[in-house]
Amino acid sequence: MNVFEWSFLAGVLTATAPVLLAALGGLLCQVVGVFNIALEGQLLWGAFVAVVVSDLTGSAWAGVAGAVAATVLFSALLSIPAVGLRADPIVIAVGLNLLALGLTAFLMRQIFGSGGTYSSPDLTGLPDLGELGLDVPVLREQSPLVPVALLLVVVMATWLTRSRSGLRLRAAGQHLEAAEAVGLPVAAYRHGVTLAAGALCGLAGAQLSLGNVTLFSEGMSAGRGWIAVVAVMLSGVLPYRLLLACLLFGVAEAFGFRLQGAGLPQQAADAAPYVITLAALVLAALWRRKRSHEHA
C-alpha cells in the first residue's frame, strides 16, 4: 500500500472537503463568540435537501443552491432563539441536531417512499473537475466544491486579519460589552455569522451527498459535523490551523479506507477517524497545558 500515490491524496481531499466547509462555518461563529455545535445537524439537512432538489430538478447545481438556501433557513432556527432571544445556544443546537436526524428520516419516507438509503440513476451528482477540463492529478475526480473549500480558507484568513469587518468581528468575539461600547452592532454580527455558517454547512452537505457520493442515506453525516466542531476547537480560531485539523481527519478517513482494502475489519476502519480526532484533542490539551505552564 503506497500512501504517496495521487489517489491517496485525492481520497484525503474528498474526505476533508465536507468537514472543512462545515468547520469554516463553525470557525466564523467562534470568531464572534457563538459556540455553534449544530454543524452536524445542518450538514445532514444540507445533504438531504441537495439530493431532493437535484432529484426533482435534474440539476446538481440547483441541488447545491437549494441546500445552501434551506440550511440558511435551518440555521435561523439557531440564530433567532440563541442570538435574538438569548436562549442557550448549546441547548438549541442539541435540539437542532436531533431535529435534523428525525426530520430527514421522516421527509425521506414522505418524498422517496422508503427509508434507509436513496440513490437513483436519475439523481445527478456534481461533475468532476476532470469533466470540466481541469485534468490534473488529485483534482481530476473532485467536485468543484473541493477547490472552493480550500480557497475559502485563504479568503477567510485574509479577510479576518486584514479587513475592517474582519477586525470588528474578531473584536466582537473577544469582549461583547467592549464591542457595544465602541458602537459595533454585535447582535447583527452574531445573526450574520450563524446564517453564514448555515450556508457553509449547506455547501458541506451538498458536497457530501452529491460530491463525495451521489446518494442520501439516513444519518450520513456520521459525526462529520462533530469532527468539524473539534477542528474549530483545535484551530485556535486560525483558518490555516483549521485546515490542518480537517486534513488530519481526512488523512485518517482515507487511511481507514485503505486499511479496509488491506483486510482490516470495516468497523475498525470506520472508527479510525474518530480515534485519531480524540487523540488529537488530548494531545492539543496537553500541549496547551504545557505552554500555559511555561508562560506562568
Place this chain on the structure above:
Amino acid sequence: MYAAELVEVTKRFGPVLANDGIDLAVARGEVHAVVGENGAGKSTLMSILYGLHRPDAGEIRRDGRTVALRSPADAIRHGLGMVHQRFRLFPGLTVAENVVIGAEPVRAGRIDRAAAARKVAALSERYGLRADPSALVGGLPVGVRQRVEILRALYREAEILILDEPTAVLTPGETDRLFEVLRTVAATGVSILLVTHKLSEVMAIGDRVTVLRQGRVTGRFTTAETNADELVNAMIGRSLAPSAPKRARPVREDPVLEVRDLTIHDADGVARLSEVSLSVHPGEIVGLAGVAGSGQRELIDSVTGLRGAVPGVFLAGTPVLAGRDPRVAYVPEDRHGRATAPGMSVAENILMGAQRELSSRWTLPTAAVKRRARDLVDRFAISAASVDVPISALSGGNAQKAVLARELTRPSRVVVAEEPTQGVDVGVRERVHALLLAARDDGAAVLLQSSELSELRDLADRILVLYEGRVVAEFPGDATETDIGRAMTGATA
C-alpha cells in the same frame, strides 16, 4: 450654551428609581465632577448620556440641540466618549487596533495598520498618554489600559469625555499623571465628566461639582467656593462623625501576631519577601503601606495560613495553621472571589466558617441560620432585600459590611484587613473604620493593608512600609503622607 445637558432625566429599574429628574450641565472645556455614594445614580446617569440606557423621561442636549442617544454608536456620533470603570477593551487586539476600532483607517480595502499606528502614536505624544501602539492589550498593566481607553475617545474626537471612577484602579502616582492628562485635554476645549466618590480628587481637579444622593441632585458647587465637609453633607445628608481618637498608649502585652525573618520565593526563585519581621500586639492597628506588588499579597497569605504552614509566622506564640487559620479574622480585598461566594445567599455567606457552632450534625438548621443572619444584618446595618438573596445582588458597600459581619464576629484575636474600604462610599467607609477601631478597642491585633495613605493615617497606630519585599520603614500613625510615600518608592528617609 452648554456642551452637554441632561434635562430632568428619570430612569427606573423595576422598583428602584435610579435617577429622579436629574439636571446636569457641562460647559465646554470644564472638568465637572459627579459625586455621590454607591447607588446614588452616578453610573446610571453616565450610562444614559453614553446611550447605554435610555431614560424613561427627560432629554439630552448637545450644544443646545436635543439629541436621541439610542446606543453608544449614537453617542459617539454626537461627540461623546467614555472611559468605563471596567475597561471595554479587546485583550487579543493591539493598542492601535483597540483605539481605531469602529473608525479604522482603510487603504485598498485593507486596514492601514501603518496609518493607525502613526495616528495613535501622535495622540499619545500630544497628550502624554504613553502606550506602545503594537503591544497586545491583554498583557498591559491597568494604568496603561486606561490610557488606551482615553486614547480611543480622543481618536474618535470626543468633545465630552466621561470617566467612571477612573482612579479606583490607579496608584497615587498614576492618579496624578491622569489628572495632568485630563487638564491638558480640557485645555483643548473638551468637557470632562469625572465620576468619583473621592472628595480629595474632586477638590484637586474639578471646576464644578454635582452631588447626587438617592437618584437626586442634592448639591451643585464650584470647587473654588466649597470644601470637603460641605460636599460630604450633600452626599450623605449628614456630617461625618469625627474619627475615634487614636491612643498613644504603650502596648505592653505580648504580640498575638508575630512574623520572624520571613522570606518567600516565587516559582521563578525571585524573592517576594525578604527577612520580614513584624509583630502586632493586642489593642493596636498596624498599617501596611507599599505600592502594589511589594509583597503585601505574600505577607497576608502567610499570616492567614493561606500559603500553608509557613515557618516564621506565629499566632499567640504557636505556628500558623495551614489553609486559613481559624484564629484569624480575614477581610480580603477580592470581595467576590475570596471574601464571598457570589452565587450563594447572604445568610450562607455570613454563616460560612461558623456552621459548626450552629449544628454538630450533617444538616444545617435553616431557621437558626437565617435567624443568625438576620441578627447580623441588623447589627451591621446591611441593607439587603432579604437574607435569601445572592450576596452578589448587594452593593459593594453592603457586601463588604456582610464580610465584616462574618469575620468580626468570629472569636479571633487577630484581624487582617486588606483594602477594607476599596470601592465603598464615604458612609460605609466611616462604618468600616468604626468597626475596625472597635475591634482594636476590644483587644484585637489588627493588621491593616491599604493603598490609601489617609486611611492608614486615620486608623493605624504604626505604619510599616513594604518595598520590594522588605520592611523598609516604620512610622508612627501620624507621619506625613510625603514621608510614607517616599519610603514606598524606595527613597531612604
